[in-house]
Amino acid sequence: MTKQKISTRISESKKEKPASEQLEFGRVFTDHMFVMDYKESKGWHDPRIVPYQPITLDPASIVFHYGQTVFEGLKAYETKQGEVQLFRPEKNMQRLNRSNDRMCIPRIDEAFALEAINQLVHLDREWVPNAPGTSLYIRPFIISTEPYLGVAPSKQYQFIVILSPVGAYYKEGINPIRIAVENEFVRAVKGGTGEAKTAGNYASSLKAQEIVSEQGFAQVLWLDGLEKKYIEEVGSMNVFFKISGEVVTPALNGSILEGVTRNSVIQLLNHWDVPVTERKISMDEVYQAYKDGLLEEAFGAGTAAVISPIGELSWNGESLVINESQTGDISKKLYDTLTGIQYGSVSDPFGWTVKVNE
Amino acid sequence: MTKQKISTRISESKKEKPASEQLEFGRVFTDHMFVMDYKESKGWHDPRIVPYQPITLDPASIVFHYGQTVFEGLKAYETKQGEVQLFRPEKNMQRLNRSNDRMCIPRIDEAFALEAINQLVHLDREWVPNAPGTSLYIRPFIISTEPYLGVAPSKQYQFIVILSPVGAYYKEGINPIRIAVENEFVRAVKGGTGEAKTAGNYASSLKAQEIVSEQGFAQVLWLDGLEKKYIEEVGSMNVFFKISGEVVTPALNGSILEGVTRNSVIQLLNHWDVPVTERKISMDEVYQAYKDGLLEEAFGAGTAAVISPIGELSWNGESLVINESQTGDISKKLYDTLTGIQYGSVSDPFGWTVKVNE
Numbered sequence: 001m002t003k004q005k006i007s008t009r010i011s012e013s014k015k016e017k018p019a020s021e022q023l024e025f026g027r028v029f030t031d032h033m034f035v036m037d038y039k040e041s042k043g044w045h046d047p048r049i050v051p052y053q054p055i056t057l058d059p060a061s062i063v064f065h066y067g068q069t070v071f072e073g074l075k076a077y078e079t080k081q082g083e084v085q086l087f088r089p090e091k092n093m094q095r096l097n098r099s100n101d102r103m104c105i106p107r108i109d110e111a112f113a114l115e116a117i118n119q120l121v122h123l124d125r126e127w128v129p130n131a132p133g134t135s136l137y138i139r140p141f142i143i144s145t146e147p148y149l150g151v152a153p154s155k156q157y158q159f160i161v162i163l164s165p166v167g168a169y170y171k172e173g174i175n176p177i178r179i180a181v182e183n184e185f186v187r188a189v190k191g192g193t194g195e196a197k198t199a200g201n202y203a204s205s206l207k208a209q210e211i212v213s214e215q216g217f218a219q220v221l222w223l224d225g226l227e228k229k230y231i232e233e234v235g236s237m238n239v240f241f242k243i244s245g246e247v248v249t250p251a252l253n254g255s256i257l258e259g260v261t262r263n264s265v266i267q268l269l270n271h272w273d274v275p276v277t278e279r280k281i282s283m284d285e286v287y288q289a290y291k292d293g294l295l296e297e298a299f300g301a302g303t304a305a306v307i308s309p310i311g312e313l314s315w316n317g318e319s320l321v322i323n324e325s326q327t328g329d330i331s332k333k334l335y336d337t338l339t340g341i342q343y344g345s346v347s348d349p350f351g352w353t354v355k356v357n358e
Numbered sequence: 359m360t361k362q363k364i365s366t367r368i369s370e371s372k373k374e375k376p377a378s379e380q381l382e383f384g385r386v387f388t389d390h391m392f393v394m395d396y397k398e399s400k401g402w403h404d405p406r407i408v409p410y411q412p413i414t415l416d417p418a419s420i421v422f423h424y425g426q427t428v429f430e431g432l433k434a435y436e437t438k439q440g441e442v443q444l445f446r447p448e449k450n451m452q453r454l455n456r457s458n459d460r461m462c463i464p465r466i467d468e469a470f471a472l473e474a475i476n477q478l479v480h481l482d483r484e485w486v487p488n489a490p491g492t493s494l495y496i497r498p499f500i501i502s503t504e505p506y507l508g509v510a511p512s513k514q515y516q517f518i519v520i521l522s523p524v525g526a527y528y529k530e531g532i533n534p535i536r537i538a539v540e541n542e543f544v545r546a547v548k549g550g551t552g553e554a555k556t557a558g559n560y561a562s563s564l565k566a567q568e569i570v571s572e573q574g575f576a577q578v579l580w581l582d583g584l585e586k587k588y589i590e591e592v593g594s595m596n597v598f599f600k601i602s603g604e605v606v607t608p609a610l611n612g613s614i615l616e617g618v619t620r621n622s623v624i625q626l627l628n629h630w631d632v633p634v635t636e637r638k639i640s641m642d643e644v645y646q647a648y649k650d651g652l653l654e655e656a657f658g659a660g661t662a663a664v665i666s667p668i669g670e671l672s673w674n675g676e677s678l679v680i681n682e683s684q685t686g687d688i689s690k691k692l693y694d695t696l697t698g699i700q701y702g703s704v705s706d707p708f709g710w711t712v713k714v715n716e
Contacts, residue, residue, distance in 0.1 A: 026507025029418060054414045055422070059520050060387060064413070064501050067425040067557025068564060104564045139507060143422050149384025149497060149522060151560050151594055153568060162417050164507060184549055189583045191544030193562045199425025200558015202509050204551045206426060206462045210511060225547045226584050236509055 004047050004112070006034075006119055011051035020131030023167035025304065030124040030136075030163040034116045038106055038157035047112075049120055052162065058147035062154040069199045070099035071141035073303050074260070075166075076121050076356060078130045079344030084121060084356040086138075087342045089114055091260045096140060098258075099196040104153035105142055113140065114354075117161055121356045124163055133168025133339075169305040174335045176311025176325050177218035177300075179234055181283060182208050183316070187232065187255075189225030194232075194255030201257075202236070209235070217314065219300070221283075225255065229282050237300030237308060238262035241281065242330055243289045245296070251278040261301040265334055267350060274330065283315060290320045297328030306342075307335040362405050362470070364392075364477055369409035378489030381525035383662065388482040388494075392474045392519040396464055402517065405470070407478055410520065416505035420512040427557045428457035429499035431661050432618070433524075434479050434714060436488045437702030442479060442714040444496075445700045447472055449618045453555060454498060456616075460554040462511035463500055471498065472712075475519055479714045482521055491526025493700075527663040532693045534669025534683050535576035535658075537592055539641060540566050541674070545590065545613075547583030552590075552613030559615075560594070567593070575672065577658070579641075583613065587640050595658030595666060596620035599639065600688055601647045603654070609636040619659040623692055625708060632688065641673060648678045655686030664700075665693040 011031040018028055029052050036047040062068050072092040076084050093110035100107050117138060121128070128136045140161045144154030185208035188194025193201055208220045219235030231250050233239060238259040240249045247269055252258055269276040289295040290313075298310035311325035322328075327335075340346025341353060369389040376386055387410050394405040420426050430450040434442050451468035458465050475496060479486070486494045498519045502512030543566035546552025551559055566578045577593030589608050591597060596617040598607045605627055610616055627634040647653040648671075656668035669683035680686075685693075698704025699711060 026418070027505075029505075033417060052417070055417050055419075056412045056414045059391060059410070059413050059518055060384070060497075060522070061413075063557075064421065064427065065429055065497070065499060065557060066560035066564075067427065068561045069422065069425065071423055102565060103561060104568055137507070139418075139423070141423060147385075147387075149495070151563065151567070153564050160417055164418070186547055186549030189544055189547040189550070191542060191583065191586075192547070192550075193558070198558070198561060199421075199423060200551070200556070200561050202424035203426045203461060203556060203558050205509065206424075206511050207460060209509070210462055225549065228549075 004045070006047045006049060006116055008049040008119070008123065009051065017127060018165070020129040020134050023129055023134055023165055025166045025169070026137065026164050028164060030127040030165070032120060032124050034120045034161040036116070036159040038159070040155045044106070044108060044159065047116060049123060055158070055160070057145055060147035060149055062144035062146050062148060065149060066151055067199045068103055068105065068144035068154055069142060070096060070103055070105060071139060071197055072096045074138045075303060075342070076128055076136040076138060077342045077344070078128045081344065083344065084125060084128050085344060085353040086117070086356060088260050088264065088352050089117065089354055091263065092140070095197060095258060099198055100142070102193060102196040103198050105144070105157060108159060113159070118356055120161055120163065122358055127163060127165050129165045135166055137164045137166045139164065174307065174309060174327050174332065176309040176327055178216065178312040178314070179219050179221050179310050180212040180215065180217040181313060181315040182212070182220040182222055183228060184208070186225040187222040190254040192255060195252070195257060197257060221313065223283060229284065230280050231283060231286065232256050234300045234310070237302035237305065239300050240265065240298065241286055241295065242297035242328065244294045245275065247274060247276040247330065248281050249276070249278055250281055259302055261303055261306060261338070264338060264352065265301050268334060268337060271349070287315065287320065290322070295320070295322055297330055298322050299328070299331040306338050307331050362403070364405045364407060364474055366407040366477070366481065367409065375485060376523070378487040378492050381487055381492055381523055383524045383527070384495065384522050386522060388485040388521040388523070390478060390482050392478045394474070394517045396515040396517070398513045402464070402466060405474060407481060413516070413518070415503055418505035418507055420502035420504050420506060423507060424509055425557045425561070426461055426463065426502035426512055427500060428454060428461050428463060429497060429555055430454045432496045433661060433700070434486055434494040434496060435700045435702070436486045439702065441702070442483060442486050443702060443711040444475070444714060446618050446622065446710045447475060447712055449621065450498070453616060457554040457556055458500070460551060461556050463502070463515060466517060471517070476714055478519055478521065480716060485521060485523050487523045493524055495522045495524045497522065532665065532667060532685050532690065534667040534685055536574065536670040537577050537579050537668050537672070538570040538573065538575040539671060539673040540570070540578040540580055541586060542566070544583040545580040548612040550613060553610070553615055555615060579671065581641060587642065588638050589641060589644065590614050592658045592668070595660035595663065597658050598623065598656065599644055599653065600655035600686065602652045603633065605632060605634040605688065606639050607634070607636055608639055617660055619661055619664060619696070622696060622710065623659050626692060626695060629707070645673065645678065648680070653678070653680055655688055656680050657686070657689040664696050665689050
């Protein structure tokens, strides 16, 4: 994978930008996108920035039938000084390649992909919103484009990056959510694709999410697929519990996504000398801690919402109200620190942010 | 879902048809395709037959990111009398709707979809190949087309049917294959999407398939995701074992695909008074039967290969050679009868075939 020059074709018309205050998540896209092709004979080739435009594919393309695809999600933030920066983007590219390995998709050159993202964000710089809590969501993804109905890895792919200005996940800042523990449906199991960021994991989550949404819950909490006993993730976030002063999060076991925010939370807690442990944790243990008055906080961690306090857990018909449905101290401190680093208002002792430049 | 008229736009140029003898699987497509759209406000609408053409989608379309999609596979056969017929197509449409339910996709009108398939196959009638063992593969599929990066069911879909003339799965007729029992990777688990015909199931199978292919095996045999003990499927087929005169196949348990060929095999065996049982069956049991000299036959059953005798099973480093790697009597009789009914050379006591007509 030699470094290649990225060609750029500028859009002749600029789309109207929505007001920063009215942004939703993932509905509006910028003027340009990055595209790169893969063929067995040529490897990854023809990297280009082009006007945002439809993808045209043969109806027999493997992605439509067998879902051989991976994606990533990260954000660009505007600082008070008017600079644009990314948060640990190299972690996303590393994970993209781990997902590629699992899904039989050829690896990308991580440094080159970061350079492509840098150039794309720089070109659409004016799309980075600046209202509080807003950012430019970056969605790199790879689709299998060979027109073939056999069940086999594709011999052709496209790597694409699109950008979407997004609003604050919670309009009024950080806000505790209600979560339902899922006892019927399973997100992933060891030996499956749970630790890869691939389409099928999300497709399989829709049904459970639809059912609990109708019951007024924001997300489901997934239990392990084997015993439906151990906690895995919440919605599309990793999950943490503070029990008797110790923060516990499920250990990476092959079916849990290795979140960048998860990793950052663990590093921050270590930095602050707050005890944090990655291990198996059962719903029974969380319930017992709750009954004993030892469950102090619970929160989800992910790119979209950063930190999402859990105010209520519904399990087997019982409602566990956590920290009186208020945002806990650790949740608040993590949220403030992480968003502070991301927006450049708090010092970045770990070197997590990367400036976007020409 | 009121019946709607299907508009037809005939292709201005006809593609060259490959020789029947040289057909592969799923690489060549006919002159036309069927398309129908879905919007929340209009339901399924605008059914049309159009020239085979690329699909043009926004890069943010849900199918590319979260794989919300379902598909089916069935075949049209030319009889000696020069008629074209389908094999139990209503079963495929029923299963498509069951898959739709699991994947939060709006149901289609099954009778209308069958009429669309009928009209499409009739229009591309000349593409139905007639060399022995060849057929016209029919691939109905639904993709989620809403441009939205939130993880939620799409509000827009396309239902598409494409056709592909395909060769005999085994060029020299029925032929025993070598299978490796998969101990590391998992295809599906109860509570997941294993019984739905959805993209993610196939994407997750690629890695295991790639590894065993390099070792010279045709397919993997999947064990259950919980204990890796009970037999589920082989490759993308259902699986049967004949032990001491009784045919056994894994019971439908929520993670196994309900195959149309599987169902037909069970009906035929019942019709012939051959004992057949749907139940849990472990790899230990199969191994013990093999050791005791009681494992008489093993075969896969699916639309692509119809009946695929298993000549060898590799498990934990040991090789189980079944029926001296020869096609067994029951496998042969099932293959001959099923293909005979499909091609109209054997009487169809069950009314399984449906003629394609104007």
